[in-house]
Amino acid sequence: MKRRKFFARGLKGAIAASVLPLFGQSCATPNKQVLPSAAEETHTGTDPEQWQHMGAGKRAYESRHKTIQCEVAVIGGGAAGICAAVAAARNGAQVVLVQDRPVLGGNASSEIRVHLNGANHLKDGKPERETGIIEEILLHNRFHNQQESYPVWDHVLYDFVTREPNISLMLNTSAMKAEVSGGKIVAADCWQMTTETRFTIHAELFIDCSGDGLLGATAGALYRTGREASSEFNEKYAPAVADGWQMGSTVLLASKDMGKPMPFEAPSFTLKYEAEKSVKGRKLSPFTAGFWWVELGSENDIIGEFEDTKHKLMGYAYGVWDYLKNSGKHPETENFALDWVCSLPGKRESRRFIGDYILCEPDMLGARDFRDAVAYGGWSLDEHNPGGIENLSEPPSYFHERFDEVYQIPFRSLYSKNIPNLLFAGRNISQTHMALSSSRIMATCALEGQAVGTAAALCVKKDVLPRALGEEYIDELQEQLMRDDAYIPKRPARDAKDLARKASVIVASSTRSGDAALLTDGVSRDVGNEIHHWQSDGLPAELQLEWEAPVNLSSVQVKCDTNLKRLIMMRNDSANKGIYRNDVPSELMKSLDLEARVNGKWVSLGAIEKNRTRLIKFDFDEVRTTAVRLKLKETYGEKNAKLFEIRCYT
Known part of the structure; x- marks a missing residue:
């Protein structure tokens, strides 16, 4: 990696970056x-006539x-x-x-x-x-x-x-x-x-x-x-000799198709992008969501240099866009215009x-x-x-x-x-x-x-x-x-306070995969080829825990499926394929009820109709019971319910 300096350190830039x-x-x-305590207000103005408040009269600057x-x-x-x-x-x-x-x-x-x-x-x-x-x-x-x-x-x-x-x-x-x-x-x-x-x-x-x-x-x-x-x-990938290099900050941009030719004139601060000198890896397509590689690091005071770096990065970001629009090598950008350009570079590294x-x-x-x-x-x-x-x-x-x-x-x-x-x-x-x-x-x-x-x-x-x-x-x-x-x-979890781990029997009305007993094995997801779930065979379905002697309960917690093999983060491109999804996971439980057997009769402890979390909590007044029963009614699209854990507490 080249170690030449990429920044000229300036006092103005260092102060601007370090103050805020x-x-x-x-x-x-x-x-x-x-709550904050009462304001410690002191009047430090030297001129009592400095501030004229038209409603309350004159007083010093506060x-x-x-x-x-x-x-x-x-x-x-x-x-x-x-x-x-x-x-x-x-x-x-x-x-x-x-x-x-x-x-x-x-x-x-x-x-x-x-x-x-x-x-x-x-x-x-x-x-x-x-x-x-x-x-x-x-x-x-x-x-x-x-x-x-x-x-x-x-x-x-x-x-x-x-x-x-x-x-x-x-x-x-x-x-x-x-x-x-x-x-x-x-x-x-x-x-x-x-x-x-x-x-x-x-x-x-x-x-x-x-x-x-x-x-x-x-x-x-x-x-x-x-x-x-x-x-x-x-560390086999570290340099042989220690140095001051730190990974850089990035300025992103976004563009959109305007449906007609959109000419672009680069602003005065633009820095030319020399595409012919760039190695493979700086891909220019897709260009609608910007380029993570419009970045600058430092071997010196990366925090103190931040404002100078930002100015350069803005220039380089516009320079890449200018190349796309005006080099003649990317006619596919003709109808595209900038829609957003980042004004606050995203940082990767400074103090550790x-x-x-x-x-x-x-x-x-x-x-x-x-x-x-x-x-x-x-x-x-x-x-x-x-x-x-x-x-x-x-x-x-x-x-x-x-x-x-x-x-x-x-x-x-x-x-x-x-x-x-x-x-x-x-x-x-x-x-x-x-x-x-x-x-x-x-x-x-x-x-x-x-x-x-x-x-x-x-x-x-x-x-x-x-x-x-x-x-x-x-x-x-x-x-x-x-x-x-x-x-x-x-x-694995081994919470001694979890009464579900002490249940004598865990049974389900139907099973498509896994085993209801796995819901207390301490692992709340499938790991590699290891199964740690129970899945119903259709809906509605029931899951029941039994204790040989009565227990006092005030909380039941369930961890359901949200398909951890797919990603649900915000993306610039709204991807909804492969490992990405841009909607509510269809596997998520939507509605379910909880009941407890008290004195031989089943009583309701709670009902959730629009669940929105993987960790589902039922909290209720304490009951003494020998069994609890989950009634699983609906997911956000899947035909079966899949659970990874159930816990019970007093």
């Missing part, structure tokens, strides 16, 4: 309401400063931050979610429009779609955004977060600096641009999901940038924090089994050429190797080695550059987010810090994640 870093988004939770107290503060509202905030909130913590943009979603938002990929790049071409909160979000979008509008997708995410009562969402708010005392972060100093208000957010735990990691960096958390030497972690463990390439390629595994990935080792479009002689990405199976991500890579109350999720976790080339994919980051959000809530409940949680309560963390429909490879 990119951060994530937010969410809310049930049970508790997060300095706005508010203090917020919460238990968990999440910085960054991308996929990782959203899932972290929701997980912490649903597990009982008071959460504030801070996002520096007007919308949630990060790289997946309407501002950038990157596909929310995950473990869908395995060698066999079959995805292992992520479940848990990120799948719930994608299903929410399929019900509320059938037209597949990116601006509406922003508001689907907004709805998903703001409906959580334990989350206070702060948009247009940048976390500028961490306040540290006794080696721990005690507060985050934030600035909300739209209200000209400074916020000081006090919390017990801080989760940095911002990507660039300014909060953690200003707290003094250890981090590294650039590429490790191959010898440090025995150092935790108690640094995830590396051999861990992934060897599918290492971690005792503290809490998430997984499966995208290929997809190391983009950091020179990007300014290094046309090399491929835009190397796609070093695809995986045979998904790999685990340990909890020790998700909290800081030296700042004891700092966790992180996303591209800034504790990992090497080569590991990042795979794990940076957004759905993988979302799984990390759910893991650290759940961990933070458990830390609050148990009054421990993340390291102690990982050492003393890792089983409890893993069990809670799986109860909330996260999947941990090679780690």
Whole structure:
């Protein structure tokens, strides 16, 4: 890889980029309401005549400063931050979610429009779609955004977060600096641009999901940038000598057919695309959804250079379009016009924090089994050429190797080695550059987010810090994640509180495949050729659990089928074939009832007519029963019902 500098560092660009870093988004939770304290308003104007308020009279200019107290503060509202905030909130913590943009979603938002990929790049071409909160979000979008509008997708995410009562969402708010005392972060100093208000957010735990990691960096958390030497972690695809290269940011564009010739005149900032110098890999077709390879990396201060990089990338994006329209070599673009061009480049790499463990390439390629595994990935080792479009002689990405199976991500890579109350999720976790080339994919980051959000809530409940949680309560963390429909490879659930595991009999009215007994085997999906489901032979169908002695129940949870071998993320091209679908999965259960046998009689515990989630929950007043019965009535299209798990709790 060529190592010549692609950027001239300038003070103006460095200041512009570093003052307002990119951060994530937010969410809310049930049970508790997060409220800011009374505003600490002080009047600092020197001229009492400065402000003439026509309704209330004259007073000095008002300095706005508010203090917020919460238990968990999440910085960054991308996929990782959203899932972290929701997980912490649903597990009982008071959460504030801070996002520096007007919308949630990060790289997946309407501002950038990157596909929310995950473990869908395995060698066999079959995805292992992520479940848990990120799948719930994608299903929410399929019900509320059938037209597949990116601006509406922003508001689907907004709805998903703001409906959580334990989350206070702060948009247009940048976390500028961490306040540290006794080696721990005690507060985050934030600035909300739209209200000209400074916020000081006090919390017990801080989760940095911002990507660039300014909060953690200003707290003094250890981090590294650039590429490790191959010898440090025995990484076969790393360079022989360590260097500062970081994968670049991308500007995407979209075009549409106008039905008539559409001439194009390039704007003044356009930079020529020299197609004749480009190696194969920079495909110009299809051109309607833009080109991921219009990107630039850096071997220096990639954050400080961001505004300069953005200016160049805008020029290169228009340069590629100018080539398509005006080179005479692509007449198929005659009737096409630009419909949208990204103004906020999507980032891939900058800071990587150092935790108690640094995830590396051999861990992934060897599918290492971690005792503290809490998430997984499966995208290929997809190391983009950091020179990007300014290094046309090399491929835009190397796609070093695809995986045979998904790999685990340990909890020790998700909290800081030296700042004891700092966790992180996303591209800034504790990992090497080569590991990042795979794990940076957004759905993988979302799984990390759910893991650290759940961990933070458990830390609050148990009054421990993340390291102690990982050492003393890792089983409890893993069990809670799986109860909330996260999947941990090679780690079956064994929740002692689950009364379904103690049922003497599990029977079904009809069976087409699998076995009803598999619904309590601890694995809530089929894995490779291993069957872990029960499928009915037609609908309606019934499933019944029996206990030899009466049990007290107040909750029954079911995990149904959503076809994890197909992908349901937003795409620019609305693909609905192969591994992609752009509608509600037909396998999803739509309507079902729950009954319990009490004193020899069947009584109703609940009915759901329009289910919209894979994890289906029935919560009810406690009953003492010897049996429960599920009545499965309808899916969203399939003739049979398929279930992967049933749990019962008191």
